[in-house]
Amino acid sequence: MPKARQMEGLDEEIALLRVKLSQMVAEHPEDIEGLIKAVRLLVQAVATEYRLSPTAVDDLYENVA
Secondary structure, eight states: OHHHHHOOTTHHHHHHHHHHHHHHHHHOTTOHHHHHHHHHHHHHHHHHHHTOOHHHHHHHHHHHO
């Protein structure tokens, strides 16, 4: 988290989403719907950061999921 606070742009938010997703996996692995929502949010943030095309966003989501 200290490194995440030093980042600019969406990097900090993406880092936080990754941390929260990891926590969700560790604490609530049975919450598949919540995990899917968290993964989708992470993919959207990464896509925004790198300005990916809609097709690339879908491909990224599928690969992460």
